[in-house]
Amino acid sequence: MREALLIFRKDVAHRQGAVSAFLLLVIARMAIDILLPRHSGLAGAQMVLGLVFVVAAIGLMYDAVKQETIVGDGQYWLTRPFPWGSILAAKALFILLLILLPVFLTGTVAVAVNGVSPVIASPLLVILALAGAFVVTVASVTRTPVQFILCVVAYVVLSVLSTPVMEHLFGYETGMWGSAQTVRYAADTALYLAVTAAVIFLQYRRRATPVSRGVLGAGLLVLVIGLPGWHPAFALLEKLKGPGPSGSVQIAFDAARSPQVSPGGWSNVTTYDAVGVRIPIAIAGIPAGAHLMMERVRTTIDAPGGGHWDSGWSLVGGIVGRTELGAGQRLIDARNDYWLELNVDSSFYDRAKLQEAPVRVRSTAAFATLSAPRIDRMPIPSTAYRMGPGDLCSVSIPDGIQLVITCLSASGGDLTDATFALTDGKRAEGFGTRLGGLSAWTVFSTAITGLGLMEPTPSGQVRAFFTGPTMVEIAKRDTTGYFERSLTIDNIRLGPYEAGRSGPRSLVW
C-alpha cells in the first residue's frame, strides 16, 4: 500500500492542473443540474458540458494508466521495484478519488437539492466504476492514444450496429428481453467484469499483451453480439419470484368469436417472408385490478405429413389486444378480446398447405403479473413533481409531437406501467421501461391528438400544449410474479384466420 500511495502521489503531482480543471468542470456540471429544472434554457449547456465531461474523464483515466504504461519493453519502471499490485492500486485510487467520487458526490448533491433521495444516485457510481474499468482495460492493452480511441470507437460502433445486425441474423427481438433483461444485464455485467478483471490481471501481473488483447476482443465480441437464452433467463425469474396470484389464469381458443374480427392491420415485422395468422383466444382468471404483461410466446405448428414449424420464443406477434399504443398492446387485462398472432414462415405455410389442412397449434406464453395500480397525481404543466418519498417526475414535450414523462424512483418496486388519465375524463396509456432508478414513459402523438392537445403553429409545425390546469394520473404497477401458460388447438384450419402476407424484409437500421 505504501508503494501504491507513492505512485498515486506522483500521479497527482504530475496532473494537478488537469485534475483541478476536471474538478471545476464537475462542479459546473452540478450547478447546471441543480438549476436545470427551473431554467430549461440550460439544457444546451448541460449537453455540451456533459460531452466535455465524458471526454475529460476518459482522458484523465487514460493518462493515469499511461503514467506506468504496460505495453512496450522500454519503460523505466519495468526494472524498478514497483509491485504490479501497487501500480494497479495507485491507478484505481486515482480514478476513484479524483474522478468517480467527485462525480458521484456532485450528482448526489444535484438530485438531493431537487428533492430526490440521494439513494437515486448510487447506481451512477456503479456505472461510472464499470466505465472506468473499461477505460483502464483498453488503455492497458493499447500502445498509443490513437489505438485507444480506435478501439473505443470500434466498440461503440459495433455495439450500435450489433442490434440491427443480430436482429437480422437471429430474429427481430434479440435485443429486447423484457423482464428477463434484468437477468441479461446481470449476466452481461458478470461477463464484463470477468473479462476486464482477466485482462487487467494479465496485463499488470504478466504483461501478456497479445493474450490480453485476445481475451478482451473475444469478450467484447460476445458482449456486442449478446448472450443467447431468453427462456432460461425468464425461467430463472419464475423460480426466483414465483408465479404470484396467477393460479386461475386460463387461456383458451375462443371458437365462438368471429375470425373476421381482427385487431387492426397486420404488418410483417419479422425478418423473413411471413404469413400473418390471428386466432381469437380468451384469457380468463386475471385477478381484479391486475394486469398481465406478455413477455414472449413460443408457438409450434404440426401439419399432416410430419411438417413442423417452431416460432421460437418470440416477442413479435404473440398475444395481442385491441390497443395499438406501442408496447402497450402487450398489456392484458380482463376487459379485452385477444388474439394469438403467428408470423408463420410463408414457405412452410404454403408447402404444408396450412390454408386448408387441419393442423395442431401449440403455444406457450410467458407472462409477468402486474399488481393493481398505485395512483399518483401530477399537475401539468410542471417541470418536476414529487410523487412519493424519493420519487421525482418531470414532464417535457421535446419535439412537439410526443409527451415524455420521466421518473426517478428511489422507492423500489418495478415501475413497469403507467396510465395517464386527464381530469377531463380522457385517458391515454403509456409504457414504461426501467433502467436502474430511471423510468420513462412516453405517450405517443396519437394519444395526444386523441386528447385534443395538439394544434398547428403558424410555421406549420405541430406543438402540444395544455390549456389550464390539468392533472395526470400515473398508475404505478409492481411485478408480482412470472408464469407460463400453454394452449393447444387441435384440427384447426388456419386459412380463415389469415391476417396478411408479406415479402421478405430488408434490414432496417
Place this chain on the structure above:
Amino acid sequence: MSSVIRTEALCKHFRHTEALRDLALDVPAGSIYALVGPNGAGKTTTIKVLMNILRPSGGHSEVLDVDSRRLGPAEFARIGYVSENQEMPEWMTVEYFLRFLRPFYPTWDEALAGELLRQFELPRDRKLRQLSRGMRMKTALASSLAYRPELIVLDEPFTGLDALVRDELIEGLLARAENTTILISSHDLAEIESFASHVGYLERGRLRFSEELDTLTGRFREVVLTFDGPRPVPPQLPRSWVQVETIGPVIRFVDTEFDAERTPATVRGLFPDVRDIAGNGMPLRSIFVALAKVGRAAA
C-alpha cells in the same frame, strides 16, 4: 566463483525470427562481463530476457539465483539497469526522479545519491526531457547506483556519447563497482577493453565464446608469415586460421587458437620455406571485427 547470471539453452523467438538460440551464459560474481557482438546479434534481447522484460521462448535463465521469469520487486531492489532506449518520466526533474525512487529501495544511500549528482554534474532542477543524451544516461546511472546494487546491467550505455561523457560514466561506474557484478553490452570495444574482466561474443543469437578477457586476447593473434617471394596459399589450412590474405611475399591471418609453441610448428609444417613468423597481439576491436567478418562470410 559463483555465478550471478546463468542461462541454459535460452531461446527467444519473435514470430518467425529467431533472436536467441541455445544461449549458455555464465556471468561470475564480481566480474565485469562485456557482451559484444554485431548489430542484431541478440545482445539487447538477451538482457531484456534476463531482466524479465521479455519472456523467453525456451530454456532457462537465473539472475541472482532467481528464475528470470520470476524477477520481482525484491530482486529489482538489488539490480541496477540502465539502457540506451529507456523511456523515462520526462516530466520529472532530476531531483524529483531520485526522490521518487528513493522510498522503493531499502538500501538507498542519500549521501551517495548526492555525491553522484555532484560527480556527474547533474542539474537537480532540470526536467529529464530537457537533458542531453549524456545527461540522461548519467541520471539513469546515478539512480541505479544510489542503492548500491549487487548487479548492474548496462545495455549499450555509451552509444551516441562523446568521449568525455563516456569517461565520466565509466569512472563513476568503476568507482562504485566493488562487490558488484556488471553485465554490459556495447559496441564501444575500446572502452570495454579497458575495464572488462570477461567477454562474451554473441552472433546471430548464438554465443560464439565466453571467457576471461586475458585468455581471449592471449589466444587471438595476427600472424604474419614472410617468404622470399610470392607464395600461394594451400587450400587446406587449420580451421582456427581466419581472414587469410596474401600480399606479395607476405601471408597474413588471424589465429583464433594461437599457442606460442604449437602455432609456429604448424606454420613450419605447412610452409617449410617460411623466412619469418611474427605473432602480434590484437586489440578487442580487431578481434571483434575479424569474428564479424568470418561470421558474415560463413552466412
